[in-house]
Amino acid sequence: MTTTVPEYDNWSAYWWQPRGPFSVLRWIARARGEQVAPATRPDAVLLDVACGGGMLHPYIAGKGYRHVGVDVSTKSAEIARRHGVDEVVIGDIRDIPLPDAFADVVVAGCCVEHVDEPERVVAECCRLLKPGGTLIIDTIARTWPARFAVITLGENTPVSWAAPKGTHDHRMFVDPRRLARACAANGVPVETYGLFPRTRDLLAWTLGRHGDVPMRKVGYTGIIYGVTGVKPPAEG
Numbered sequence: 001m002t003t004t005v006p007e008y009d010n011w012s013a014y015w016w017q018p019r020g021p022f023s024v025l026r027w028i029a030r031a032r033g034e035q036v037a038p039a040t041r042p043d044a045v046l047l048d049v050a051c052g053g054g055m056l057h058p059y060i061a062g063k064g065y066r067h068v069g070v071d072v073s074t075k076s077a078e079i080a081r082r083h084g085v086d087e088v089v090i091g092d093i094r095d096i097p098l099p100d101a102f103a104d105v106v107v108a109g110c111c112v113e114h115v116d117e118p119e120r121v122v123a124e125c126c127r128l129l130k131p132g133g134t135l136i137i138d139t140i141a142r143t144w145p146a147r148f149a150v151i152t153l154g155e156n157t158p159v160s161w162a163a164p165k166g167t168h169d170h171r172m173f174v175d176p177r178r179l180a181r182a183c184a185a186n187g188v189p190v191e192t193y194g195l196f197p198r199t200r201d202l203l204a205w206t207l208g209r210h211g212d213v214p215m216r217k218v219g220y221t222g223i224i225y226g227v228t229g230v231k232p233p234a235e236g
Contacts, residue, residue: 008073011164015053015079018210023161024154025110026055028138028224031195031215032109033059035136035228039104047103047128049093049121050111054080065105070096094120102128107136113173119182126186131234135188138195138226142173146223176221183229190229194218 014022033056036046044065048056051069053076060067061084069088071077077088091097093108094117106129112118122137129135140146147170155163176192183190195215205213215224 008071009075012053012073012075012079014164015055015076016083017160019160021161021163022052022055024163025052027197027213027215028110028195029055030059030212031217032056032107032136032138032226035134035226036060036063036065036105036107037134039064041104044104045102046105046107047098048085049096049106049108049125050114051080051085051088052076054083054085056107056109057084068103070098094124096124096128098128100127101130104130104133105136106133109136109138111139112137112179113140113168116172118172118174118179119185122179122182123186126183126188126231129188129231131231133231134228135183135190135231136226136228137179137183137190138224139179140168140173141222141225142170142175143222146170146173149223176225176227179227183227188229188231190227192221192225192227194221195224195226196220 014020046060046065046067048069051071057067067085069080069085070091070093071088072092074090077090080088093111094115106125108121108125112121115121125135140150151168151170155165155167180190180192196218197213197215201213
């Protein structure tokens with residue numbers, strides 16, 4: 001199962017709503033951007049897999065990368081370009097039409113839980129990463145706490161920031177060990193960490209504070225988590 005292109009196009013208006021259905025994605029994008037180190041060469045490329053409306057861009061702007069996105073939705077791609085992404089390639093994230101070793105950094109945010117072959121997405125991310133480059137992926141764990149938080153609460157609470165019903169299928173959530181094994185099998189060993197907000201920050205936002213809710217790196221990986229690693233340099 002995968003989410004269809006018409007659904008992504010229909011949801012494209014949500015990307016930049018300050019307290020809209022994709023607010024949590026912005027918080028995670030901020031945490032993702034914090035994992036990106038400044039570029040070490042003038043023509044460095046950051047590849048943003050499933051870039052959506054370009055929510056990562058504010059958090060990597062000024063770090064010296066050419067920001068290239070990949071997305072299946074042409075409407076989201078238009079929005080991403082308007083919000084600073086330099087280029088967006090339209091394509092299936094399981095078969096990305098770009099050459100090997102394309103990017104210095106490859107990020108794939110909140111997308112592998114929406115495809116029925118997450119290992120194919122991981123393989124593409126690793127293929128597109130230059131030796132010595134950094135891989136960053138975040139997603140949702142396949143646990144009952146994640147199902148409760150993301151679907152029971154996240155899609156059914158009557159608030160403006162609830163995700164559209166049917167956005168997620170808990171059967172497609174990805175066990176952290178499975179994701180780490182897929183990365184290692186494709187040549188990129190990773191460390192795994194959880195992402196979770198402080199209760200006080202979440203409460204303040206719920207009560208009307210604007211802006212992001214910082215997502216902290218934590219040891220618990222049972223709801224939202226990420227992996228990051230460096231592709232070993234080529235031998236010789």
